[in-house]
Amino acid sequence: VRTVSNNKPSQYPIGTTTVTWTVKDNAGNTSTATQTVTVNRRKGNADVSAASSTVLQEENGNGPEVFVAPNPSRVYFTLIVQSRSAAPIGLRVTDASGRLMEVMTGIKPGSRVQVGSNYAGGNYFAEIMQGGQRKVVQLVKIR
Numbered sequence: 001v002r003t004v005s006n007n008k009p010s011q012y013p014i015g016t017t018t019v020t021w022t023v024k025d026n027a028g029n030t031s032t033a034t035q036t037v038t039v040n041r042r043k044g045n046a047d048v049s050a051a052s053s054t055v056l057q058e059e060n061g062n063g064p065e066v067f068v069a070p071n072p073s074r075v076y077f078t079l080i081v082q083s084r085s086a087a088p089i090g091l092r093v094t095d096a097s098g099r100l101m102e103v104m105t106g107i108k109p110g111s112r113v114q115v116g117s118n119y120a121g122g123n124y125f126a127e128i129m130q131g132g133q134r135k136v137v138q139l140v141k142i143r
Contacts (some may be wrong), residue, residue, distance in 0.1 A: 016036060018035070018037075030114055035138075041079060064129075073139070074142055076116045078112055089129065090103075094143075095113055101119065119141045
């Protein structure tokens, strides 16, 4: 991934906001995905919110599917990885600076994987790979 950008606001209002993510790779391929962020109420100066899983995927739409819950999270993320293929799945998590945080291989489709219990607050990207297909999911760790 060369660039990841979005149109998120600096502060989310109460209600639902749709954020559009754009990913561009080193070969010049571009893909977009949307994320819905719902803020139910404010607690002090911090938003208390629930967000859908953000999947940044290649345009062909094939390969593994992933769902993350909770996201954002204060403790850890549970990734549920599914695929029509029985081929093993690999997982690589990096922080927003591209620093490698975690690598897993040989994950079976239909598995649940937990990551992030030792991550500091911030944004992370989980890359799920199967054969020549991949998906990138943003993970948000809150303090």
